[in-house]
Amino acid sequence: MYSVFLRFTLFFLLLGLYHNVWAQSTFERKLDSLKEKDNLEAWILERLDHVSSNPQQRFSYLMDTQKMLWRNPKTYNEHYIFLDLINSQGYYQLLDGNILGSINSYEKAYNYYLKNKISSYEIVEYTLKPLSNNYTRIGDYERAIYLLQTSVKFLIPKQRCTRSYCFSIQQYCHLIPFNGKF
Numbered sequence: 185m186y187s188v189f190l191r192f193t194l195f196f197l198l199l200g201l202y203h204n205v206w207a208q209s210t211f212e213r214k215l216d217s218l219k220e221k222d223n224l225e226a227w228i229l230e231r232l233d234h235v236s237s238n239p240q241q242r243f244s245y246l247m248d249t250q251k252m253l254w255r256n257p258k259t260y261n262e263h264y265i266f267l268d269l270i271n272s273q274g275y276y277q278l279l280d281g282n283i284l285g286s287i288n289s290y291e292k293a294y295n296y297y298l299k300n301k302i303s304s305y306e307i308v309e310y311t312l313k314p315l316s317n318n319y320t321r322i323g324d325y326e327r328a329i330y331l332l333q334t335s336v337k338f339l340i341p342k343q344r345c346t347r348s349y350c351f352s353i354q355q356y357c358h359l360i361p362f363n364g365k366f
Contacts (some may be wrong), residue, residue, distance in 0.1 A: 211230075211234060214230060215227060215230060215231070218230065219254060222255075224253070224254075224255065224257060224258075224262050224265075225259070225261050225262045225265050228249065228262075228265045228266060228268075228269050229265060231245070231246070231249050231269075232246075232268070232269060232272055235272070235276070239276055239279070243276055243280060246272065246273060246276055247273060249269060249273075250269070250270075257300075260302070263296075263300045263302050264302050264304070264305055266296070267293055267296055267297055267300075267302055267305055268305075268310075270289055270290075270292055270293040270296060271289070271290065271293045271310045271311055271314075273289040274286045274287075274288075274289030274290040274293060274311075274314065274315075275314065277289055278314065278318065283318055283321055283322060284322075286314075286318055287315065287318045287319065287322075290311055290314055290315035290318065291315065293310075293311045294307070294311050294312065294315065297311065307338060308335045308338050308339055312331050312332075312334060312335045312338070313335065315331055316328040316329075316331035316332050316335070319331065
């Protein structure tokens, strides 16, 4: 009876291992296919989706994505998705407790946004708000206030009171006393 149970257990362990290897190789083949087609946008999206399904185990995979790029983004959509990748790196670094790494990623995302003029990207929501919150976490209130002021400047031309706009104004009001200049 014991040997039957042992064989049964071994069979399912091997089956599970085979399934993981097969799924991984299918994923890698899909990435290779996208790379052969020079479809950078879909390639980045696939990697982001792969990480989002299990971020704790695939965090290093996300961080290696930029190193694995075979070329720089060229089209507007590729720039947009690449910016999303950088912001995702900042987000997952924050979840991992690496605030300074998160700040570096969000600063890189903000500079990339300014350099490439990705106008439809919600820069306040996905970059400036978390970046200003990170600066607040480390006690750099001056930089946090600057980023909130920048957020408001981005949102004013839209001439509508969005949730991001209201958040930026509220955070700005809360941080003024910490700045020491008022």
